[in-house]
Amino acid sequence: MDKLRLGVNIDHVATIRNARGGEHPDPVRAAMIVAQCGGDGITAHLREDRRHIRDADIKRIMDSTNLPLNLEMAATEEMLKIALFHKPHAACIVPEKREERTTEGGLDAAGGHNHLRPIIGKLLDAGIRVSLFIEPEARQIEAAMHMNVPVVEFHTGKYCELEGEARAQELRRIAEAAALARKNGIEPHAGHGLTFDNVGPIAAIPQLAELNIGHYLVGEAIFIGFENAILEMRARMDAARGDII
Numbered sequence: 001m002d003k004l005r006l007g008v009n010i011d012h013v014a015t016i017r018n019a020r021g022g023e024h025p026d027p028v029r030a031a032m033i034v035a036q037c038g039g040d041g042i043t044a045h046l047r048e049d050r051r052h053i054r055d056a057d058i059k060r061i062m063d064s065t066n067l068p069l070n071l072e073m074a075a076t077e078e079m080l081k082i083a084l085f086h087k088p089h090a091a092c093i094v095p096e097k098r099e100e101r102t103t104e105g106g107l108d109a110a111g112g113h114n115h116l117r118p119i120i121g122k123l124l125d126a127g128i129r130v131s132l133f134i135e136p137e138a139r140q141i142e143a144a145m146h147m148n149v150p151v152v153e154f155h156t157g158k159y160c161e162l163e164g165e166a167r168a169q170e171l172r173r174i175a176e177a178a179a180l181a182r183k184n185g186i187e188p189h190a191g192h193g194l195t196f197d198n199v200g201p202i203a204a205i206p207q208l209a210e211l212n213i214g215h216y217l218v219g220e221a222i223f224i225g226f227e228n229a230i231l232e233m234r235a236r237m238d239a240a241r242g243d244i245i
């Protein structure tokens with residue numbers, strides 16, 4: 001089985017910084033730690049309201065490590081312009097509501113096809129690897145396929161919130177979606193709300209190539225340090241994958 005990549009989302013380092021204004025804690029320092037302890041990529045979401053990273057952080061993050069940056073962005077003209085200017089390795093298009101506390105669900109790629117297609121086309125033409133943050137549903141994967149999108153990321157928020165049989169059912173939905181994506185030549189990723197305790201069954205889905213994890217790691221960093229939190233997540237992912245750690 002291929003090694004599962006770990007993309008570390010550093011948004012919530014910026015959230016803490018922004019709570020007081022100023023520069024501390026610096027998400028760039030977090031990105032450097034991710035690189036030092038073997039993370040495979042950096043994920044950061046430039047929200048319309050800039051509640052996590054700010055515009056100036058993008059270049060600083062990209063200059064600070066050799067790790068690929070996966071820039072999460074809403075499908076707006078403003079974000080498109082920013083992505084085309086910085087040309088991150090990847091751009092993950094996410095749904096965004098200003099009033100939401102966190103990203104509540106997946107992007108409606110099927111319903112939003114007409115709006116998304118030109119934005120995706122411009123990102124792809126610029127050499128940016130486009131990903132769509134979607135629910136694990138066949139119609140969303142098919143829409144991604146029709147728009148020539150190479151990557152989808154499944155929103156694991158519901159899986160994380162559910163319990164018992166309902167969680168098992170959501171896990172099956174994600175596994176089936178990952179298999180369908182692969183069958184159609186799309187690389188499946190997953191993320192949102194993953195923790196030490198719930199990452200195992202997701203990491204064990206063989207078709208998944210990458211997990212993006214942030215909020216929990218930044219929270220755990222308070223107790224065990226950011227590096228230890230990343231290493232522990234890595235170990236749990238590897239164990240679930242059946243790899244030798």
Ligand SMILES: CC(=O)[C@@H](O)[C@H](O)COP(=O)(O)O
Nearest residue numbers: 011045072094101102103192
């Ligand atoms: C798109 C996504 O999954 C989010 O987790 C994001 O990357 C972090 O931002 P929020 O915590 O505001 O959702």
Ligand SMILES: NCC(=O)COP(=O)(O)O
Nearest residue numbers: 009191192193212214215
């Ligand atoms: N796309 C999901 C992500 O980047 C991380 O989500 P979370 O672990 O911060 O909930």
